[in-house]
Amino acid sequence: MSQTRLRRPTPALLAGFRAALERGWSADNVRGAVAAQETLQRLDTEPEVFFQTTDDPQAKGPPVKLPDGSERARIPGLQRWIWDEDDSGDGFCGSIGLRWAAGGAPLPPHVLGHIGYAVVPWKQGQGHATRALGLLLPLAREQGLLQVEITTDVDNTVSQRVITSNGGVLRERFVKGAEYGSKPGLRFVIDLR
Numbered sequence: 001m002s003q004t005r006l007r008r009p010t011p012a013l014l015a016g017f018r019a020a021l022e023r024g025w026s027a028d029n030v031r032g033a034v035a036a037q038e039t040l041q042r043l044d045t046e047p048e049v050f051f052q053t054t055d056d057p058q059a060k061g062p063p064v065k066l067p068d069g070s071e072r073a074r075i076p077g078l079q080r081w082i083w084d085e086d087d088s089g090d091g092f093c094g095s096i097g098l099r100w101a102a103g104g105a106p107l108p109p110h111v112l113g114h115i116g117y118a119v120v121p122w123k124q125g126q127g128h129a130t131r132a133l134g135l136l137l138p139l140a141r142e143q144g145l146l147q148v149e150i151t152t153d154v155d156n157t158v159s160q161r162v163i164t165s166n167g168g169v170l171r172e173r174f175v176k177g178a179e180y181g182s183k184p185g186l187r188f189v190i191d192l193r
């Protein structure tokens, strides 16, 4: 079984992430290849802004783009790279992020859950996402969260399995905002107490 770790993104670890972006993979599940190009551009022109958002409890990073092209103020968050310690080449497997509202407030409606993740296609099906979510939950606890919400598309059974394997339970079916095309989604909750 592969060893999965979470690593804080640093310039020294950038090669695998950059290679994945160049293949069109993106940590942004909704905006996909367009977001990949934007991230590559940011890495070329203002890498310090990219690395600032990997640990951003004060939400000092730039606004976040939504699928309809609109922008919203960033909320506090952090990003970690999912790493395969047993990979003899580059260990980069994907990305997982946590975001939360300041002061324990509920998430704004346009933020689809506290946690988002994506694994590169060539590393999928090896348990990396399941283990990465398990490794991220203590970081959510450290931020004082008592529970986290994670949303998925109705047909994303793989992601739903990742959540339920980590103790998540389905709370509700909901309709995403117009920024996301008003599509149906599922909202899961993982209790951290």
Ligand SMILES: CC(C)(COP(=O)(O)OP(=O)(O)OC[C@H]1O[C@@H](n2cnc3c(N)ncnc32)[C@H](O)[C@@H]1OP(=O)(O)O)[C@@H](O)C(=O)NCCC(=O)NCCS
Pocket: 029, 116, 117, 118, 119, 120, 123, 124, 125, 126, 127, 128, 129, 130, 131, 151, 152, 153, 156, 157, 158, 159, 161, 162, 165
């Ligand atoms: C969802 C995603 C992150 C899962 O990553 P992963 O590392 O392949 O997930 P895991 O290997 O931990 O697998 C989770 C479960 O799904 C199963 N699974 C994985 N890939 C599968 C596939 N292609 N077909 C069927 N089942 C699959 C695994 O067997 C595992 O089930 P189990 O716990 O019963 O063994 C990955 O598919 C992905 O990046 N998808 C695109 C982005 C996305 O949808 N992100 C989540 C948004 S909510």
